[in-house]
Amino acid sequence: MTVQDIRSFNRFYTNVIGALDYGRHVYTPYTLTEARVLYELAHAPRTDAADLRAQLHLDAGYLSRILNKFEHDGLVERAPSERDPRRRRVTLTAAGRSAADLLEERARETVGSLLATVASADRPRLAEAMRTVRTLLGDGRAPGPEDVVLRGPGPGDLGWIVQRNAALYTAEYGWNADYEGLVARIVADFAQDHDPRLERVWIAELDGRPVGSVMCVRDDAPATARLRLLLVEPDTRGLGIGNRLVGEVVDFARAVGYRELVLWTNDILSAARHLYRRHGFTLVAEEPHHSFGHDLVGQDWRLRLR
Known part of the structure; x- marks a missing residue:
């Protein structure tokens, strides 16, 4: 396998999932990164900003701008962390949870449509192939x-x-x-x-x-x-x-x-x-x-x- 093989696969897969097609992708009106922040907040509702930055490997300034936008739009609330007052806890508002739920619904519909094109007999092979990619390209650590x-x-x-x-x-x-x-x-x-x-x-x-x-x-x-x-x-x-x-x-x-x-x-x-x-x-x-x-x-x- 060469670097070109991996790059070729990346181009193929991003085209399959429509990650570059901003006219139809599931994250509208949010960017892919903004959607990922909403997703993490929806599934870990007591997240500190520092933890969120570490989980997503985001630049502190970039994450701060996203959270400022979300707060302005009424999607999140920020307050001193219960664990450490020097940290800022970020939680979704009712509007933020509705936005995250809508993104989740769209994502499920999109992936469901994609999976519908795969024959039932081939789906175990697809799942195993995905696990293989994650295992070989992951860091080898146990799940946390x-x-x-x-x-x-x-x-x-x-x-x-x-x-x-x-x-x-x-x-x-x-x-x-x-x-x-x-x-x-x-x-x-x-x-x-x-x-x-x-x-x-x-x-x-x-x-x-x-x-x-x-x-x-x-x-x-x-x-x-x-x-x-x-x-x-x-x-x-x-x-x-x-x-x-x-x-x-x-x-x-x-x-x-x-x-x-x-x-x-x-x-x-x-x-x-x-x-x-x-x-x-x-x-x-x-x-x-x-x-x-x-x-x-x-x-x-x-x-x-x-």
């Missing part, structure tokens, strides 16, 4: 927390939540098909009837595959939301995915005006319980029960948001 993206659910993701919950809880705790039925009902209820202003699903993605999920849905009690179906794949635990997913639910519930956030779990799920405590949840009730083929102790946890 910064490689994990949080996004909304795409086609098939809700089914993935049901399948992975059933498979993991059977493998790790020996739960029977009753649990799969419970998860399927929860997911089906969300898919058939949910308010996108007040309810949301997050998917954690690493290297193009889902590795975690969580839901925030309305509870029967007034002004109360419920955290449901927190899941992290075993091979990606230790990357802070569960912590980020719970944090997203708490931030979302608080932002849309819920007064309380509640959840039900079982005492054997010790890692999850540690996460809930870290985010301020309090254990309010326990009760033994026989479910999913086992004797368990159910727990109710509550977090006051106001």
Whole structure:
């Protein structure tokens, strides 16, 4: 392989994805870099400007000009960082999140159209080829927390939540098909009837595959939301995915005006319980029960948001 081979491939691929066609690309009215900044802010909502600059390898002055523009347009807010007052925390406003969501929708439509031109039998080869390029041209390091993206659910993701919950809880705790039925009902209820202003699903993605999920849905009690179906794949635990997913639910519930956030779990799920405590949840009730083929102790946890 020569330098010319790589340059030729680059020209081919940028033409395929339309990165140079400003008349039709998905980022309008933003530049490619501006769109990438919006994307990072949407998937890491408590990002400091310094972290954002490091993640994107941007010149400090260039990033500052982009953030100034976004702030002028009402897309972001900046405030002293909670971790270090000398730093500036950058968060999306409601308008900024709407802009990021629109870009995400356009990108999914564009990539979906591109993928539709590839025969189903050829898609595994395409995915493997992409992984090979990333592996050979990457820095060889193991995945880190910064490689994990949080996004909304795409086609098939809700089914993935049901399948992975059933498979993991059977493998790790020996739960029977009753649990799969419970998860399927929860997911089906969300898919058939949910308010996108007040309810949301997050998917954690690493290297193009889902590795975690969580839901925030309305509870029967007034002004109360419920955290449901927190899941992290075993091979990606230790990357802070569960912590980020719970944090997203708490931030979302608080932002849309819920007064309380509640959840039900079982005492054997010790890692999850540690996460809930870290985010301020309090254990309010326990009760033994026989479910999913086992004797368990159910727990109710509550977090006051106001």
